[in-house]
Amino acid sequence: MTTTHCPYCALQCAMRLEPGPGGALAARPADFPTNRGGLCRKGWTSAEVLTVPDRLTTPLLRENRGADLEPVDWDTALDHVADRLRGLRESFGADSVSVFGSGGLTNEKSYLLGKFARVALGTSRIDYNGRFCMSSAAAAGNRAFGLDRGMPFPVTDLDEAEVIVLAGANPAETMPPLMGHLSAARLIVVDPRRSATAAEALRRGGMHLAPRPGTDLALALGLLHAARLEGLLDADYITERTNGFAQAWRHAAAWWPERAEHVTGVPATDIRAAARALATATGAYVLTGRGVEQHAKGTDTTSAWINLALALGLPGRPGSGYGCITGQGNGQGGREHGQKADQLPGYRRIDDPAAREHVAAVWGVDPATIPGPGPSAFELLDSLGRGDGPRAMLLFGSNPVVSAPDARRVRERMAALDLLVVADFVLSESAAMADVVLPVAQWAEESGTMTNLEGRVLRRRKAAEPPAGVRTDLEVLNGLAVRLGQPPARFPTEPDDALAELRAASAGGAADYSGVTPERLASGEALYWPAPAGGPATPRMFLDAFAHPDGRARFAAVEHRAAAEDTDPEFPLVATTGRLMGHYQSGAQTRRVTELADAEPDAYVEVHPDTAACCGLAEGDWAQVTSRRGATAARVRLRSDARLDTVFLPFHYAGEQAANNLTNPALDPTSRMPEFKVSAVRLRPHATRR
Amino acid sequence: MTQQPRHVVVIGHGMVGARFVEEVARRDPSGERVRVTVVGAETEGPYNRILLPEVISRRLDIADLALPEVTAPGLTVRAGTAATGLDPAARRVALDDGTFLDYDELVLATGARSALPPLPGATDASGAPEQGVTALRDLDDCRRLTALARPGAPVVVLGGGVLGLESARALSELGARVCLVESSPWLMRRQLDQDAARILQARYARLGITVHSWRVAARWLPGTGLELDDGRVLAGDALVITAGVRARVELAKAAGLHVEHAVVVDDTLTTSAPRVHAIGDCAQHPGGGGGLVQPGWEQAAVLADLLTGAAPHARYTGARPATRLKAEGIDLVSFGDAAAEDAETVTVNDAHGGRYAKLSVRDDRVVGAILLGFPDSAAAIGQLYDHESPVPADRLALLLGNAMPETAEAVDPDAATVCRCNAVTRAQLESAWLDGARTREAVAGATRATTGCGGCVRDVNALLATWNNGQPAPAPA
Known part of the structure; x- marks a missing residue:
């Protein structure tokens, strides 16, 4: 029996892997502060992924684009890849080769992937799918607090809260055991949909604010306005611990609740009531999720929610605060150790000379040889095979032809590469396009560390040998x-x-892991970073000071702006995308688990019955949803509590059912996050599916 | 190719002029396309006029009304300077300090001033307000009223439009004793029908604000109050006149531009002179929108699109008139034309409950609505109206919103999911119990129920208690 953590989301529930009835491993919940003996259906069934029938156990290679993938031995595959990479580098320069990583990789892999790109390939072209996940919250957190740790407090602190705002977060569906920590609080859920979390909030006497997608920045400004007019701001905290309130207020001043109502569709009375409830609670938290962050203005929207929290004096105090609910399993650690285009290990900036010096010394290279910052994830994908863009890509732990925005365009760009190399344990939709597929070990077949949504470093333990032929x-x-x-x-x-190398490379950085030793991990110590060598870990940050040089948090002067595209008579509805309880990310893993695949076999679209009737659609019909970028097929699911103007699609499905065929790659100017959450669409009965 | 940035001169640094500057800076942050000079007569920076009632009620200070500061490379602000002449042929503006500004494009954002009606005793020979009398349009008005209005002091508001009603509410929040006088037959005559206005008046009465509709003010008696046309005198230390506004058009008129009640503009917000534009309350567009700030802001965005070249095909095609009263304790909104001809109309008149709702629909689109005391449907209908979206089939449900009684859906108790996270039904729990699982832990081990979000722990415990006590015994599996 092995005690480890779940392969999926950032809550990293603890589980035991033990032989089940048929001899194969089965997952059972284990006690741990984040999940306290709970698991969702993904966790319960996770061991099945270890024995999927289409597991890859030999490298595959295609001689040319017309040829099929054929099994080859490892030396042939690796020699081929190395030869091609060397050739491209010599002909076209180091930046002709690119690397794409993942927020699902362990800290060790994230670290070595970044080092591999900068040292072995010498390329600046590296980024990862976490850009589509956490980047807006990371940028806003850095801007406000000088440092980004998703939750700068243990998740168990939420147990005592009186009121919690969940802005654009749906943990009842995406992270069920987290709900156990939210059960005492009155919840104020901000979501265009009556999500499972919103329904739960209402059931328990909380509130559901349902803004039109893309207007939550105005809603957050309206809440700040309302709190101020009710005289509920924490003036002493604003004076003593923050900068920039006056400028931020000047924008919020224009968002009196009635105006915010007009733009968002959230009643002014509800805005006032929510502001009052949050401001008068003893123990209040504001938590944001992808609904806030996955917009072309995601950074500013997150900042607007942080502004609200700061104005009420919540962050940096025991028993209250702001946090972002990290999504991917290692979404936190994955953004700290150098697989991001602009970063080096320890959450250091790649354009900071001192950071380059430090990391170069650990790597034993000349700082001048470390490339500078490269383009962000979507820009990188969009540049593949074009002009100065990369001609080769190495892909680890990610499936961008399903999970990136404007999936059709991403597929075209990846097809334009001279060389695509994918390391995966099944033939994902992206791997199926590759020239070389490298079969790799998965989650329970190797060990490493993960950093969960609280910034706590965890030990992932090996429970089984990888199949023969897998590396x-x-x-x-x-x-x-x-x-x-x-x-x-x-x-x-x-x-x-x-x-050990990561510890040295991160030492003295913002995310200092130098004290994260195997011994301390084995002892079960709660290693929240920064965890410097020889010093205590840091469960709660910012209690004395924020991480800016003056120790103060900063309000961001943010203004609402419209979504990158608006509805019009041709595309009259807003489509928004999100997650289901039974699936994870691109679904490459969960669609292979029988129980999960059977529960939700097809993509669906949630529609208000009146809206569906207008489009000639009824429950269970196949609809074609079309945006300016592409179309997707989905079964109609009627929801009488849906907004009339908004449809929802889960994004875990591939090919013709991929919701990302619709989504808009308009990017946030700061975080480079694409606008996953707002696409103008139309709905029609599907031409061929019945 | 580098071109000299074009010089845009803005006359007027109020809410709309300042917003135009902000919109330009957002589209042209480096100032490479346009440089902007703003001329503003007031020495204080631009401020948020909409929030003046919040200063009266002491929720905000005057300093809190400042608009966002814009710093952009090409931006010059000349505060305390007024334009005195405009020569469209020479593309030149004369200023009161004796200097001139040459422009490539001129933007008139001169706004409007309060109209003071001819009320004996209210103004002196020069037309300036007499002692105790004030409008509520600018900071000076606000300071004057703040000095006059104290808790317990009697105040009369003349004018039952939106600003009059908001001012009256703010004064009553402050603790002043407030009367409101409206000369037309009912309050908000342009936005409400008589039934709605009657209920609104009753709600104001409940807040302690006496409304005298269809009464004309006869004269102001300083130190005493306001005498009405029926001879009654309403006590008042102060008289707040909110009797509408007049566009500031002197400069445009003198320059020979086409002016009706304001400066006439087309969809590109251009006046009769090709390089002169007008936005906000000084502009008159065929699609309406005067008197509200939102259309002025929309015009500022369109003009910024055009003058920076960010969106050369941007057009302002008119406002969707929406009036939302900003008064603590009163939820009132009016959209479009609620009395439109050939429209289906649904009306709920709940005088006893102080609520009124009217929805007019044509071709499945909202053409007008009045909603008093229906806060959530006001928000929902506002969105349908704004985006011209189809109206749902059940008009009454839309109108009532959360006030609509919920209909319970029939659910098969055995098929009902008890644990959502692990998709465990009541029937599955029963069979686990029949197989010997008697505690929650045992049931969780057999079915996974309660191990996800934990929200069903109470339900599962209740089922177990029932079954363990043998009442009623579960049906055999």
Whole structure:
């Protein structure tokens, strides 16, 4: 029996993996502060992913684009990749090769992937799918507090809260065991849909504010306005612990609740009531999720919610605060150790000379050889195979032809590459396009560390040997690096050796892991970063000071602006996308679990009955949903509590049913987050599906 | 190719002029396309006029009304300077300090001033307000009224439009004893029908504000109050006149521009002179929108699109008239034309409950609505009206919103999901119990129920208690 953590979301529920009835491993919940013995259906069924019938156990290679993928041995595959990479680099320069990572990779893999790109390939072209997940909250958190740790407090602190605002977050569906920590509080859920979380809030006497998608920035400004007019702001806190309130207020001043109502559709009385409830609670939290962040103005919208929290004096005090609910399993650690285009390990900036010096010393290279910042995820994907764009891409732990916005365009760009190499354990939709597929170990077949949504570093433990023929990501990186002329010791294959290097590289950085030793992990110590060597970990941040040089938090002077595209007579409805309890991300794993696939076999679209009737659609019909970018097929699910102007689609499905065929790649100017949550669409009966 | 940025001169630094500057800076942050000079007669910075009633009620200070500061490379603000002449042929503006500004494009954002009706005793020979009399349009008015209005002091508001009603409410929140006089037959005559206005008047009465409709003010008696046409005298230390506004058009008129009640503009917000534009309360567009700030802001955005070249095909096609009263304790909104001809109309007149709702629909679209005391449907109908979206089939449900009684849906108790997170039904729990699972832990081990969000723990415990006590015994599986 092995005690480890779930392969999926950032709550990282603890679980035991033990032999089940048929001899295969089965997952059982284990006690841990985040899940307290709970698991959702994804967690319960997670061990089935270890034995999926289409597991890859040999490298695959296609000789040319017309050819099929054929099994080859590892040396053939790695030699081929290394030769092609070397050739492209010599002909077109180091930036002709790119790397795409994932918020699902362990800290050790994230770290070595970044190092591999900068040292073995010398490319600046590296980013990861976390850009589509956490980047807006990270940018807003850095701007406000000088540092971004999703929740700067243990999740158990929420147990005592009196009121919690959940803005654009649906944990009852996406992270069910988290709800156990929200059961005492009165919930104010902000979501265009009557989500499971919103319904739960109403059931318990809370509130559901349902703004039109893309208007929640105006709603947050309206709440700040209402709180101010009710005389509920914390003036002493604003004076002593923050800067910039006056400028931020000047924008919020224009959002009296009646005007916010007009733009958002949330009644002014509800805005006032919510502001009053939040401001007068002892123990209040504002938590944001992807609904706030996945917009072309996601950073400013997150800032508007942080402004509200700051004006009420919540962050940096025991028993109250602001936090973002990280999504992917290692969404937190994945953004700290150098697989992001602009960062080096320890949450250091790649354009900071001191940071480059420090990391170069750990890597044993000349700082001048470390490339500068590269383009962000969507820009990187969109540049593939074009002009100066990369001609090769190495893809780890991600499935962008399903999960990136404007999926059709991403598919076209990936098809335009000279060389696509995908490391995965099944033939995902992206792997199926690859020239070389490298079969790698998964979650319970290797060890490493993950950093959960609270910033706590956890031990992921190995419970089974990978199938014969499969290698770990670290072994793949080592194999390629050596073929590219790197000394083998520079790319360790043992996770704890990588961790030792990561600790040195992160030492003194914002996310300092230097004290995260195997011994401390094994002891069960709660290692919230910063966890410096020889010092205590940090469960609660900002209690004395925020991380800006003056110790103060900063209000951001943000103004509402319209979504990147509006509805019009041709595309009269707003489509918004999100997650289901039974699936995770692109569904490459969960669509292979029988129980989960059977529960929700097809993509669906939630529609108000009147809206559906206008489009000639009834319950269960196949609809074609069309945006300016593409179309998707989905079964109609009628919801009488839906907004008339908004339809919802889960994004876990592929091909013709991919919701990301619709989504808009308009990017946030700061975080480079695409606008997943607002697309203008029309709805019609599907031409061929019945 | 580098071009000299074009010079845009803005006359007027109020809410709309300042918003135009903000919109330009957002579209042209480096100032490479346009440089902007703003001329504003007031020495104080631009401020939010809409929030003046909040200063009267002491919820905000005057300093809290400042608009966002815009700093942009090409921006010059000349506060305390008035334009005295405009020569469209020479593209030149004369200023009161004796200097001139040459422009490539001129934007008139001169706004409007309060109209003071001819009321004996209210103004002196020069037309200035007499002691105790004030409008509520600018900061000086606000300071004057703040000095006059104290808790317990009697105040008369003359004018039963939106500003009059909001001012009366703010004064009553402050604790003043407030009377309101409206010369037309009912309050908000342009936005409400008589039934709605009657209920509104009753609601004001409940807040302690006496409304005298269809009464004309005869004269102001300083130190005493306001005498009405029926001879009654309403006590008042102060008289707040909110009797409408007049566009400031002197500059445009003198320059020979086409002016009716305001400066006439087309869909590009251009006046009869090709390089002269007008936005906000000084502009008159065929689609209406005068008197409200939102249309002025929309005009500022369109003109910024055009003059920076950010969206050369942007057009202002008119306002969707919406009036939302901003008064604590009163939820009132009026959209479009609630008395439109050939429209289906649903009306709820609940005088006893102080509520009134009227919805007019044509071709499945909202053409007008009046909603008093229906806050959530006001928000929902506002969205349908604004986006011209189809109206749902059940008009009454839309109108009543949360006031609509919920209809319970029939549910098969066995098929009912008890644990959503793990999709466990009542029937599955029963069979686990029949197989010997008698505690929640045992049931959780057998079915996974209660291990997700934990929201069903209470339900599962209740079922177990029932079954364990044998009443009623579950049907055999």
